[in-house]
Amino acid sequence: MTLQQRIERERLHGKVIIDTEEDNWGWNKPAGKIRWQRRLNYLSQALEDKHGTVLEIGAGSGTFTVALAEIFSSLTAIDICADLLEIARSKQPSVNLLCMDAHNLTFPNDQFEAIIGCSVLHHLDWDLALQGFFEKLKPGGVIRFSEPNLLNPQIFVQKNVPFVKRYVGDSPDEYAFTVWQIERSLKKAGFSQIKVVPYEFLHPSTPPKFIDTLIKVEKLLSKTWLKHFGGSLMIEAMKPADR
Numbered sequence: 001m002t003l004q005q006r007i008e009r010e011r012l013h014g015k016v017i018i019d020t021e022e023d024n025w026g027w028n029k030p031a032g033k034i035r036w037q038r039r040l041n042y043l044s045q046a047l048e049d050k051h052g053t054v055l056e057i058g059a060g061s062g063t064f065t066v067a068l069a070e071i072f073s074s075l076t077a078i079d080i081c082a083d084l085l086e087i088a089r090s091k092q093p094s095v096n097l098l099c100m101d102a103h104n105l106t107f108p109n110d111q112f113e114a115i116i117g118c119s120v121l122h123h124l125d126w127d128l129a130l131q132g133f134f135e136k137l138k139p140g141g142v143i144r145f146s147e148p149n150l151l152n153p154q155i156f157v158q159k160n161v162p163f164v165k166r167y168v169g170d171s172p173d174e175y176a177f178t179v180w181q182i183e184r185s186l187k188k189a190g191f192s193q194i195k196v197v198p199y200e201f202l203h204p205s206t207p208p209k210f211i212d213t214l215i216k217v218e219k220l221l222s223k224t225w226l227k228h229f230g231g232s233l234m235i236e237a238m239k240p241a242d243r
Helices: 003-020 030-044 065-071 082-091 126-136 153-160 162-167 179-189 208-221 225-229
Strands: 053-057 074-079 096-099 112-118 137-148 192-199 232-238
Touching (some): 030 112, 030 137, 030 208, 053 065, 053 126, 074 082, 112 126, 126 179, 153 162, 179 192, 179 232, 192 225
Parallel strands (some): 053 112, 074 096, 112 137
Antiparallel strands (some): 192 232
16 A cells, blocks of 8 residues: 555545544543543643744644644634534634645745644654654754553554444544654654653543543553553654754
């Protein structure tokens, strides 16, 4: 399968997201709202200067874009699916939303101070995409992504068992990675100050009465080796200032 075929399959998957109204991600559930806020906090802290130039990869229907636009005054957001971007545009007309392939960014080099995204790298040929992100970042610029952790048992099954993958609404080509896989890819692309941290055992379907207890359990697990099996990875890296 060629890269272009993969891109087209991801574009078509955008229609699946629209049809399901993102229900498979559970953002509107009580636990899902907490998970959403965690990711927004992480992405929004990529830059101290909220007037810096920021690129969001995988804007989709604006799940995070709307809130990010209220934080960053110079936000550009891209997605491969024009239909999803129309929904995002209806929510936040002022954002610079562009239909663009994340593997082939058409911006000038050294343009952005931060490139961010949630659950998008694992849809891409991430080695190729990271090379492009590196080129478009200003020296000293940062990337931040929140992505699924392949070591998490649920994620491992979801990404490797075809009928489960279809049932939960994954796109055909998306996968996930481990800490050391993405660290290796970041180093290969030229990034430094790499920090990849597993986190989160709070499932979006957690009943409200158990949420507080599970959050306490999360804090305990984060201090043990079991943290490596958290459902997600916080990924941060910098383009060296001398590049």
